[in-house]
Amino acid sequence: MTAVDMAVTMGALALKNPVMTASGTFGYAAEFADVCDVGALGGVVTKGISLQPRAGNPVPRICETAAGMLNSIGLANVGLEAFAADKMPYLRSCGAAVVVNFFGETESEYVECAARLSEIPGVAALEMNISCPNVHKGGIEFGRDPQAAGRLVRECVAAARVPVWVKLTPNVTDVVALAGACLESGAGGLSLINTLRGMAIDARTRRPRLATKFGGLSGPAIKPVALRMVFEVHRAFPDAPISAIGGLQSGEDAAEFMLAGATTLQVGTQNFVEPDAAVRVLRELRDFCAAGGVTRVLDLRGALQA
Amino acid sequence: MTAVDMAVTMGALALKNPVMTASGTFGYAAEFADVCDVGALGGVVTKGISLQPRAGNPVPRICETAAGMLNSIGLANVGLEAFAADKMPYLRSCGAAVVVNFFGETESEYVECAARLSEIPGVAALEMNISCPNVHKGGIEFGRDPQAAGRLVRECVAAARVPVWVKLTPNVTDVVALAGACLESGAGGLSLINTLRGMAIDARTRRPRLATKFGGLSGPAIKPVALRMVFEVHRAFPDAPISAIGGLQSGEDAAEFMLAGATTLQVGTQNFVEPDAAVRVLRELRDFCAAGGVTRVLDLRGALQA
Amino acid sequence: MNFIDAGVVAREDLAPGYFILRLGGCEALAGALPGQFVMVRGDWGRDPLLPRAISLLEARPDGMAAILVKTVGRGTALLSRATAGARLRVLGPLGTAFPAPDAARQDLLIAGGSGVPPVYLQAARAAAAGRADRVEVFLGGRTAQDLPYATGLERLGVSLHLTTDDGSRGQRGLVTAALERRLDEVGGRPRLMACGPDPMLHAVARIARLRELPCLVSLEAAMACGLGACLGCAVPARSRPFVYVCQDGPVFDAAEVYQ
Amino acid sequence: MNFIDAGVVAREDLAPGYFILRLGGCEALAGALPGQFVMVRGDWGRDPLLPRAISLLEARPDGMAAILVKTVGRGTALLSRATAGARLRVLGPLGTAFPAPDAARQDLLIAGGSGVPPVYLQAARAAAAGRADRVEVFLGGRTAQDLPYATGLERLGVSLHLTTDDGSRGQRGLVTAALERRLDEVGGRPRLMACGPDPMLHAVARIARLRELPCLVSLEAAMACGLGACLGCAVPARSRPFVYVCQDGPVFDAAEVYQ
């Protein structure tokens, strides 16, 4: 079989291969060290970090749905300081590029978080989760309004010393408008998609299955929506580095996302199904390329015949 | 077991029970007559009708996805005249209320279609599909803009002699705003949801699996999104009659949608899996009520403890 | 047409990747014609969701029916695991059929891969009507492994032409080459009836067009409902924009759907 | 902790709705402690998606392991269809365990329904250490049908108290009533260790609190990862807002998670 050059560059960031793990589905990576060859991956995206630790939402927080799951973890995390002190040592040494997902409840929290995280040695890039309720705007998510998102991104990019990717929510009428606003504001990459807003009900108890009523839908169920959004954004902004997320389970899925325009790939919910899923995806993607005579994985990017 | 009163009123329309079939998934009902007791159902919603017959989109038009499918049928239909002449005779006599789904490419087509369909004897209500590209607005769907949708609904309601339900697309940031605009404009009911916009790619051929690239995602995969939207709209407009659609497979699913606020229920993709799915759903819903001591199915409506 | 709860009575593994499922409880399928198919699904939950279109290999009055399946993806892989006792939901018989054998003319039946069932059933119908001599069957595959149910066809006592691309069984070469050689020999205006992969059907249709022979092809298309309701199985046609494989077909006049 | 490709060696059906799967190839689970669990999944495609948390009933050095499962929903129903030869992906051993039996004190182990495995393994550990007399087991269920693996417990030679709500086997009444009667008899400060339905654990925790006895409970919560990564299995706690069942548990000091 052909040798395949798996290296990619996502904006300013060079990665040994395109396969990463998605925020919130791989903890701080150390949790998987026993059963997953983390160092083989192009990168890992950490659980979303905020300035202060957060306990997260009331329980129950997860439930299963058809070929997917809902979660309302509530962005529970150890907080920036404990992250730097306790989680970075493993991450720094794991062999995969470290992308730190982060968020705030106010603009200034976002900016401070971006600035401080980007100073931590070993952080290769940041991923801004803008699907977070803006407490000053009555809880409307930053990520649903291109103007608000654009301003926030600009400030975070200015404050950070490393590339800032922006993670977009799919719960919008026009993801391309949001993507454009973020790119104009200096986003070093776009991660798409976050979870779809959904709900589950227990008909017998007549209660929502999640304490917060609503949760984020992830898993294979959402892959068609993710693929569509990656393609739409790539078509509108062919140069934008895109990190594709959503129901990714196999090397073939990975190839599909690259054909649609992605540069990197994030394995999410599948890590729960198989803790070494991302490494298998990487291997299958390499095999897919080799079998098809693709010598550089990046040759797949945007190569959809459409 | 308790006897259960299954009758519901959806706005001005009384139905013997809440279970219907969804547009485009049950043809013109006659196709299913051999294998489904159509007359047992509360109603059937027809394939979307336009003034002129439409051949539909290039092929391939469907593909399977995780716990769901994508379609880009392209609103193929026999056209209003053939519908009235060839399809209504069976529908009129089938024993289920006939709700005719319709659409146009321009506002005037919508209005004329509404007026003429509502004059056909035996048509109990209309269901407007507003997820249709507005050719005068550069192909942006009416259904994504509350103002455009509101105006269109007002005109159709004025032109029609029967109640007009409006079928909303889930591909929007704020479904509640759209629902509000439709209700203000006289909608006799809201049908939600239509399909999620998605895409599938064949990695080997490097082509989209659908000729039109994008298609509508349906099936169990989307149920959490549908349930969320029904609940959000019901919470905002508790009196609005809602017809719930999206991944409905079982009597328990039906009960969940009613608890979230639905008055009627439409079985869609599941008709392909089992041609008598809607009848089974009806039976299971009745059994669910009986087992739980619910004597009127409408007592479930909005009874979520949230 | 009926929606049946059928039971798997036996699975017979043919060449690797091909198997036959024998089903009981299918009285309602009796009388199904060659080319007609069923939509089949096991009780495997919500993924894969849609039933699979599979032609009937046999549908006896005693309720025994049979399908011959090639394992290609997840649905057929799940079917391949069915063992005696498994339950299948079966909708059918669906679609159009090959025309009845005709005492006055010769029918050349061409099959490839999983296209065998309609051809087998058509040959069996001819044999049952005492017209085995009016029918010749051409079965082609890549290797000897890809000639599923050749034994079944042999048992019918019809004249059988086997071809393999690699010559490992029968004549070496494409089934269409064997067909052409035979057409050169037999002369007259035999009817061609074909079922198999699209390129094969295409080639058969071309042969028929050039030689001005009547030709019927049994097509495949992705299907959701099998009932003419979803409008998913459209195929561009000559006489109108689209025909629907589940309802207008699967058996079409080749001129309607090719070229 | 390991991610294993295990093979089903045998399925034993217990009372209706309960079964044991014996698994081979699980050398990596050897030494798992009572209360520890695995995340298990068959090769059944994408729906249901998540693996299921199941306690270990046994994990031998020769690679044989066993789980005891109660069929409640779709995942356990799929597991119940596994026959010899089926493959399962198994992640484990995970989580915390009951403390080792202690020569100096009595342990009263309480189990209900599918909560038997940790209690069985704990009793087996005591028996293996020659401390069968330091352990008493209380197993309760609705009817005689709901006392899964009572025979297994009997074989260990520990003192076994069976209760059923309807009196169809053992003492009539709740297992907690039997526990209280026994506590009244034995006196001293035995440790309580319990695994079973939440109301039972709650009641045991209350008994322990009122009598000021040390008490450990093995909890259940919906899980996605089993690794402390998804943060889905949170349970409100006393010392901090939440503990995570997969990592901080499943075995907790009852005072930490109840009241």
Ligand SMILES: Cc1cc2nc3c(=O)[nH]c(=O)nc-3n(C[C@H](O)[C@H](O)[C@H](O)COP(=O)(O)OP(=O)(O)OC[C@H]3O[C@@H](n4cnc5c(N)ncnc54)[C@H](O)[C@@H]3O)c2cc1C
């Ligand atoms: C009228 C008709 C008769 C058929 N008769 C037979 C038969 O007798 N024996 C046999 O082995 N096969 C037959 N097929 C083909 C069979 O339907 C497909 O091989 C099968 O659907 C593949 O499903 P899968 O899950 O294994 O493959 P996947 O590739 O995983 O299927 C994905 C989706 O594509 C559809 N699909 C994939 N290939 C085909 C195809 N060739 N035709 C239609 N849909 C397809 C599937 O139904 C499914 O919805 C017939 C098809 C049609 C239309």
Ligand SMILES: Cc1cc2nc3c(=O)[nH]c(=O)nc-3n(C[C@H](O)[C@H](O)[C@H](O)COP(=O)(O)OP(=O)(O)OC[C@H]3O[C@@H](n4cnc5c(N)ncnc54)[C@H](O)[C@@H]3O)c2cc1C
């Ligand atoms: C640490 C631990 C150990 C366990 N040990 C055993 C055991 O040894 N034997 C046994 O039979 N069962 C055990 N369970 C319970 C078992 O995990 C559930 O019964 C099982 O997940 C139900 O899955 P299902 O698909 O059949 O049910 P469904 O109701 O269809 O499951 C839907 C979803 O809810 C989750 N879920 C439902 N019930 C439970 C539950 N009680 N606990 C956790 N998640 C649940 C499922 O995992 C799934 O994600 C244990 C649970 C935990 C947390």
Ligand SMILES: Cc1cc2nc3c(=O)[nH]c(=O)nc-3n(C[C@H](O)[C@H](O)[C@H](O)COP(=O)(O)O)c2cc1C
């Ligand atoms: C349990 C869980 C926790 C998540 N936490 C975060 C998070 O903290 N920040 C974030 O941006 N996305 C978070 N996500 C979203 C995922 O990173 C990903 O975008 C989404 O799950 C879709 O990918 P998938 O279908 O592969 O899971 C979370 C998802 C899950 C399932």
Ligand SMILES: Cc1cc2nc3c(=O)[nH]c(=O)nc-3n(C[C@H](O)[C@H](O)[C@H](O)COP(=O)(O)O)c2cc1C
């Ligand atoms: C093949 C197909 C054709 C459809 N055609 C129409 C249509 O003509 N008009 C319409 O309003 N909705 C149409 N729909 C959408 C369905 O009515 C329904 O809203 C959607 O499929 C979600 O429900 P489900 O998940 O139960 O299928 C179609 C759906 C499918 C799958």
Ligand code: FES
């Ligand atoms: S398969 Fe639905 S119309 Fe043919």
Ligand code: FES
């Ligand atoms: S199950 Fe994921 S953190 Fe416990």
